Amino acid sequence: SFHRILKEEIEQEEHLGRGTRTNIYSGTLRVKSEEDEDAGYSSFQEVKVVLKVLGSGHRDISLAFFETASMMRQVSHKHIVLLYGVCVRHQENIMVEEFVQLGPLDLFMRRQQSPLGTPWKFQVAKQLASALSYLEDKKLVHGFVCAKNILLARDGRGTDEGGPFIKLSDPGIPITVLTREECVDRIPWIAPECVKSTSSLSVAADKWGFGTTLWEICYDGEVPLKDKKLTERERFYETECQLATPDCKELAELMTHCMNYDPKKRPFFRAIVRDIDMLEEKNPSIKPQPTPEVD
Ligand code: ATP
Numbered sequence: 001s002f003h004r005i006l007k008e009e010i011e012q013e014e015h016l017g018r019g020t021r022t023n024i025y026s027g028t029l030r031v032k033s034e035e036d037e038d039a040g041y042s043s044f045q046e047v048k049v050v051l052k053v054l055g056s057g058h059r060d061i062s063l064a065f066f067e068t069a070s071m072m073r074q075v076s077h078k079h080i081v082l083l084y085g086v087c088v089r090h091q092e093n094i095m096v097e098e099f100v101q102l103g104p105l106d107l108f109m110r111r112q113q114s115p116l117g118t119p120w121k122f123q124v125a126k127q128l129a130s131a132l133s134y135l136e137d138k139k140l141v142h143g144f145v146c147a148k149n150i151l152l153a154r155d156g157r158g159t160d161e162g163g164p165f166i167k168l169s170d171p172g173i174p175i176t177v178l179t180r181e182e183c184v185d186r187i188p189w190i191a192p193e194c195v196k197s198t199s200s201l202s203v204a205a206d207k208w209g210f211g212t213t214l215w216e217i218c219y220d221g222e223v224p225l226k227d228k229k230l231t232e233r234e235r236f237y238e239t240e241c242q243l244a245t246p247d248c249k250e251l252a253e254l255m256t257h258c259m260n261y262d263p264k265k266r267p268f269f270r271a272i273v274r275d276i277d278m279l280e281e282k283n284p285s286i287k288p289q290p291t292p293e294v295d
């Protein structure tokens with residue numbers, strides 16, 4: 001259910017970082033131009049991409065990696081990263097994705113010298129909620145919603161730039177094949193019910209992750225529970241603790257609704273989008289200027 005990319009069609013470039021069991025590189029994809037093909041000849045266009053490389057490993061992990069790829073192939077949304085396809089190169093499996101210029105949101109926020117402001121943060125929250133509402137309607141689970149998996153296509157800090165523009169990245173390898181330690185390490189992003197049993201992964205788990213991500217946005221990319229050891233993280237959920245409440249009252253309230261230990265009590269993303277819209281209506285100072293589209 002996903003497009004196969006030939007290894008000859010990609011060029012691997014700079015190493016950008018490591019994910020869970022993956023290495024990420026920038027690269028180039030050569031794609032046949034369809035217009036030319038219709039005209040009876042072929043020419044190529046070069047697109048800047050990201051290569052997410054899973055080294056040779058266990059069969060279960062590869063299958064899980066393909067599950068993520070097939071989920072990403074089912075979606076088409078302006079605030080979700082585009083997956084071009086999957087490439088099998090010798091023993092390696094590679095997801096070929098759209099390159100997003102300004103990189104991950106957490107790093108971007110931490111780099112800023114001057115405060116990002118409430119309207120900016122609201123816009124990011126709203127775009128993320130709209131992407132997750134789209135997935136919710138399609139009954140698709142993302143599985144790892146966090147600020148590091150949100151990429152920034154436009155920072156929108158200039159006055160005439162119409163605000164930020166985000167794209168939610170893929171979740172990487174599903175938690176169902178991660179070790180217990182890797183799962184515990186994802187506290188406070190992973191939903192509490194998923195630490196107990198990874199098969200509890202559902203749309204409700206993404207709501208919890210959305211809550212944690214709101215916390216990161218409110219605190220300018222700070223890392224929640226940063227210095228906590230694995231046992232302390234486990235303890236945090238066992239005793240049903242909550243993260244510190246951010247100053248931004250409205251986002252804080254949304255965050256607490258999402259981070260309910262009872263998955264059934266978490267709001268629908270559709271309702272969250274509506275809440276954010278209403279908050280903007282009631283409070284014109286946080287209402288952003290109309291945003292020009294980014295392709
Ligand atoms: P995981 O497998 O755990 O989800 P990952 O493979 O998504 O992790 P990240 O830590 O999210 O890895 O990303 C590693 C780095 O790669 C990021 O810090 C970022 O710099 C870069 N990166 C990832 N995706 C993109 C992208 N689409 N465009 C530009 N840079 C990216």
Ligand code: MG
Binds near residue numbers: 019149171172
């Ligand atoms: Mg990621």
